[in-house]
Amino acid sequence: MLAGFFETVIAAIYRRINRWRVWYRLPFPIAVINLLALRVDLRWRNLFDTETAPPDLPAPDSFDIRHCRTADGTFNDLSKTWMGMADARFGRNAPLPQTFGEQPPSLYEPNPRVISRELLARTNFIPATTVNLFLAAWLQFMVHDWLSHGVNDTQSPPLRFPVPADDDWPKPEMTILRTCPDHQRGPRDEGRPASYRNIVTHWWDGSQMYGSDLRMQYCVRSSPTKELLPDGKLYLDETGHLPVDPEAADHDPLQELAAVNGNWWIGLSAMHTLFTREHNAIVDRLKIDYPDKDGEWLFQKARLINAALIVKIHATEWTPALLQSSTLQYAMRGSWWGALGEAYFKAFGRSTHDELLSGIPGSSTEQYAAPYSITEEFTAVYRLHSLIPDDYSFRQHSDDKEILACTMADLFAGGTTKVHRKVLFDDVLYSIGTSYPGAPVLHNYPLHLRRLPEKIDQGIMTDLAATDIVRDRERGVPRYCAFRRMLRMSVPKSFQELTENETWQKELEKIYQDVERVDLLTGTLAETKPPGFAISDTSFRIFIVMAGRRIKSDRFLTSDYNPHVYTPLGIDWVEKNGMREVLLRHAPSLHPVLRNVRNSFFPWPRAAS
Amino acid sequence: MARRIRLPGIVDVVLVSDPAEIRALNDARGVDRNFVLRGPLINRLIVARIRRWFKIMGQLLPSLMPRYDHVRADHQQKLAAAVDPISGNTLWSNSQIDALAAYVCGGGTDEGAGIVAQQIVGSLFDPVYHADRATWKAAKLIDQFRDGISPIQIVWQLTGQLRRARALLVDRAKADRWTMHGTAIGVHGIVQALTQMRRLRCGPNAESLSDEAVLWQCLIPPKQVPRTVEVPLETPLVKDPLSVGSILMLQLEAAWPRAPDAELVFMHGHWNACPARAFVTGLLLVVWRRSLQESIAT
Numbered sequence: 001m002l003a004g005f006f007e008t009v010i011a012a013i014y015r016r017i018n019r020w021r022v023w024y025r026l027p028f029p030i031a032v033i034n035l036l037a038l039r040v041d042l043r044w045r046n047l048f049d050t051e052t053a054p055p056d057l058p059a060p061d062s063f064d065i066r067h068c069r070t071a072d073g074t075f076n077d078l079s080k081t082w083m084g085m086a087d088a089r090f091g092r093n094a095p096l097p098q099t100f101g102e103q104p105p106s107l108y109e110p111n112p113r114v115i116s117r118e119l120l121a122r123t124n125f126i127p128a129t130t131v132n133l134f135l136a137a138w139l140q141f142m143v144h145d146w147l148s149h150g151v152n153d154t155q156s157p158p159l160r161f162p163v164p165a166d167d168d169w170p171k172p173e174m175t176i177l178r179t180c181p182d183h184q185r186g187p188r189d190e191g192r193p194a195s196y197r198n199i200v201t202h203w204w205d206g207s208q209m210y211g212s213d214l215r216m217q218y219c220v221r222s223s224p225t226k227e228l229l230p231d232g233k234l235y236l237d238e239t240g241h242l243p244v245d246p247e248a249a250d251h252d253p254l255q256e257l258a259a260v261n262g263n264w265w266i267g268l269s270a271m272h273t274l275f276t277r278e279h280n281a282i283v284d285r286l287k288i289d290y291p292d293k294d295g296e297w298l299f300q301k302a303r304l305i306n307a308a309l310i311v312k313i314h315a316t317e318w319t320p321a322l323l324q325s326s327t328l329q330y331a332m333r334g335s336w337w338g339a340l341g342e343a344y345f346k347a348f349g350r351s352t353h354d355e356l357l358s359g360i361p362g363s364s365t366e367q368y369a370a371p372y373s374i375t376e377e378f379t380a381v382y383r384l385h386s387l388i389p390d391d392y393s394f395r396q397h398s399d400d401k402e403i404l405a406c407t408m409a410d411l412f413a414g415g416t417t418k419v420h421r422k423v424l425f426d427d428v429l430y431s432i433g434t435s436y437p438g439a440p441v442l443h444n445y446p447l448h449l450r451r452l453p454e455k456i457d458q459g460i461m462t463d464l465a466a467t468d469i470v471r472d473r474e475r476g477v478p479r480y481c482a483f484r485r486m487l488r489m490s491v492p493k494s495f496q497e498l499t500e501n502e503t504w505q506k507e508l509e510k511i512y513q514d515v516e517r518v519d520l521l522t523g524t525l526a527e528t529k530p531p532g533f534a535i536s537d538t539s540f541r542i543f544i545v546m547a548g549r550r551i552k553s554d555r556f557l558t559s560d561y562n563p564h565v566y567t568p569l570g571i572d573w574v575e576k577n578g579m580r581e582v583l584l585r586h587a588p589s590l591h592p593v594l595r596n597v598r599n600s601f602f603p604w605p606r607a608a609s
Numbered sequence: 610m611a612r613r614i615r616l617p618g619i620v621d622v623v624l625v626s627d628p629a630e631i632r633a634l635n636d637a638r639g640v641d642r643n644f645v646l647r648g649p650l651i652n653r654l655i656v657a658r659i660r661r662w663f664k665i666m667g668q669l670l671p672s673l674m675p676r677y678d679h680v681r682a683d684h685q686q687k688l689a690a691a692v693d694p695i696s697g698n699t700l701w702s703n704s705q706i707d708a709l710a711a712y713v714c715g716g717g718t719d720e721g722a723g724i725v726a727q728q729i730v731g732s733l734f735d736p737v738y739h740a741d742r743a744t745w746k747a748a749k750l751i752d753q754f755r756d757g758i759s760p761i762q763i764v765w766q767l768t769g770q771l772r773r774a775r776a777l778l779v780d781r782a783k784a785d786r787w788t789m790h791g792t793a794i795g796v797h798g799i800v801q802a803l804t805q806m807r808r809l810r811c812g813p814n815a816e817s818l819s820d821e822a823v824l825w826q827c828l829i830p831p832k833q834v835p836r837t838v839e840v841p842l843e844t845p846l847v848k849d850p851l852s853v854g855s856i857l858m859l860q861l862e863a864a865w866p867r868a869p870d871a872e873l874v875f876m877h878g879h880w881n882a883c884p885a886r887a888f889v890t891g892l893l894l895v896v897w898r899r900s901l902q903e904s905i906a907t
Contacts, residue, residue, distance in 0.1 A: 096866060097869040100821065105817055191825055191869075191871060192821075193821075370867070
């Protein structure tokens with residue numbers, strides 16, 4: 001488990017260079033190599049396995065594990081068959097000795113509610129004007145694919161801390177249920193930091209649509225009468241929308257059904273609907289070339305293709321929209337097409353299996369320093385709730401005329417279905433594409449998420465901003481300075497070094513006093529960002545290691561990303577399509593709007609009124 | 610996968626830094642601590658170095674004795690019981706704990722803490738053991754020598770510095786190899802942990818750390834420990850079969866961030882388990898708790 005000699009030398013050289021100059025201040029070609037060096041460095045020094053006794057799984061009898069993704073993510077890696085499966089433990093980016101969860105009193109210091117109120121709460125909506133709201137919706141769509149800690153722990157005593165006297169919170173103290181603990185710890189775990197399990201597959205396999213177990217997979221493949229669709233399609237109702245979730249009927253009869261449908265809102269609904277339609281379009285196309293294949297085969301192949309297309313869109317469109325620097329554009333697109341670039345790829349195809357030259361897809365599968373898993377630190381840096389606006393306007397794509405104005409509360413859970421009944425799907429997409437998300441900065445946390453209604457079964461109101469702070473502390477994610485230290489980044493010695501914003505410096509100092517105590521979330525939101533970046537350089541370090549790893553560790557995106565496994569049509573579908581093609585296939589009336597849009601995650605032009 | 614450095618006739622050393630691989634190879638039949646001159650040149654030099662500097666009265670220190678040496682195994686078992694805090698034996702004094710707690714709170718010097726720790730360890734074996742500045746400096750030199758190979762070590766050997774350091778420690782240990790191991794080598798694990806503890810105690814969250822968090826953030830295993838291959842060994846962890854005389858370097862310190870637990874730090878549950886586990890963890894927790902009652906030195 002060691003890096004190659006060349007990689008080691010390059011990484012060591014850049015470690016020294018970065019002591020006096022950060023990567024984004026270097027000239028373009030040197031910065032590109034710097035990013036590669038950072039990735040090597042992080043792959044070997046910041047991936048830690050937490051499994052101590054993984055299960056020994058018998059191979060399923062009647063399932064082609066070699067050519068199809070299993071529902072629960074098992075048998076992706078054929079030597080460690082449990083790797084990345086649903087219910088496997090979250091890994092870590094921080095060395096394990098640094099991941100013990102915080103205990104009281106520091107768990108509650110500074111008071112999370114005070115941080116929520118004084119540093120995070122949105123005062124005025126601060127838009128991110130270089131991207132559209134699809135960026136936020138896509139992110140949540142992806143996060144639901146990669147991770148979930150599951151239902152919180154209702155058995156253990158919850159976390160409680162006082163709410164300041166002058167606060168408008170309706171109760172004198174705030175109650176937060178603990179993260180569900182790992183119930184399968186054994187003797188080998190004695191003395192080790194707490195571990196947590198990911199209830200969905202860790203792989204980038206579309207599990208938010210296809211489920212992380214067979215029961216859910218059959219559910220989304222079945223009609224309301226519970227009959228499995230014979231042609232391998234996912235069920236959509238007669239209007240082309242997701243059906244309502246029968247299991248939610250008693251508390252929210254309009255909640256749409258999806259394999260993962262928690263925290264549901266209109267953006268997430270749009271993404272699920274779009275890619276469910278895409279799955280069905282792929283099935284239709286496969287049926288033409290493979291008329292003799294049964295529904296199960298069509299489903300499995302369409303799933304492979306659809307998931308790979310999502311990966312490609314994320315790598316080549318979403319990430320370059322989020323991180324708008326020429327270095328990053330080149331590097332992220334290079335992760336898919338390689339250093340030779342898209343034009344070379346389109347002219348000559350993938351000429352080598354070398355990751356650097358021809359991109360990660362089709363290269364060899366690698367796990368680097370630890371078996372693949374999503375990490376707790378990755379979960380932490382993806383806390384980007386500030387992207388969500390509080391107010392929404394739905395407009396007609398033909399003339400930009402407003403159809404409906406509402407707040408987040410109206411769009412949440414079953415409220416989404418009400419919107420679909422009033423607004424055409426194409427207009428929903430148009431409205432999202434022409435709206436801005438919030439900027440991930442201090443004082444921009446959606447107000448609606450800071451006072452979520454009481455859950456009937458738990459009797460607990462939620463301030464998600466305070467919960468975000470507590471979660472990182474509870475799960476042992478290092479605080480901001482320690483986090484940067486473990487990534488070998490420079491560490492601010494004062495609030496002035498943390499952010500250039502003088503008001504924020506004072507506000508942070510008033511609450512934290514010591515810069516070492518700054519939480520990861522507040523630190524990354526306050527941090528002065530690299531030019532063109534919507535996120536902090538601190539978060540970006542985790543992105544750069546995990547973004548490539550999600551592809552590089554997955555057999556179906558590397559060594560088995562080929563026509564034999566995907567079918568020639570499947571590879572062609574992935575390579576020739578992108579977000580724009582998906583949007584236009586399922587909402588063709590948007591063609592005039594999207595005509596001059598270079599990246600579907602950039603703001604779309606508004607139709608002339 | 611373990612990394613093998615092999616040049617026929619010159620060297621055959623395997624570096625192992627993955628916790629699971631360390632466990633597997635350490636427990637593999639045919640892997641032992643049998644330091645006899647054999648194999649390629651550099652392997653012989655490594656063995657000769659161990660035999661030259663870590664032998665007392667013709668016998669190697671206990672941590673370098675073979676797996677099936679009954680004297681070592683029996684003695685370690687008795688020692689483990691004797692130095693376990695639950696035995697009721699007096700293992701340290703209040704003033705010693707106060708001194709170490711003061712160090713953890715930011716007062717005193719590394720050297721001062723080292724001498725106190727060495728005195729505590731020495732007294733476990735010999736009630737009249739006497740640690741001082743000279744024995745601590747000598748122990749530090751031995752530890753640096755043991756940790757790896759560097760050109761400065763040639764100077765230490767040529768000037769007689771290393772010989773004198775060793776002689777002093779052997780003399781204070783009254784030529785007892787258990788005492789020698791504890792006061793020259795084992796003590797560094799404790800002092801290193803105290804230094805880490807000092808950093809934690811002066812940090813912002815000291816009062817919120819659980820005992821486990823303190824222990825496993827502070828207890829760092831030795832950099833590496835050697836093992837020898839006694840029978841031709843085929844293992845999936847190394848490309849080609851290992852031959853008799855190959856040396857395995859179990860790189861415990863490099864593996865520690867992946868497995869901060871008693872199994873790695875003390876090889877708990879394995880044939881070569883450190884008998885001082887309960888003693889060391891007990892001592893450190895007593896010092897930590899005492900330090901929490903004191904204020905930080907400014």
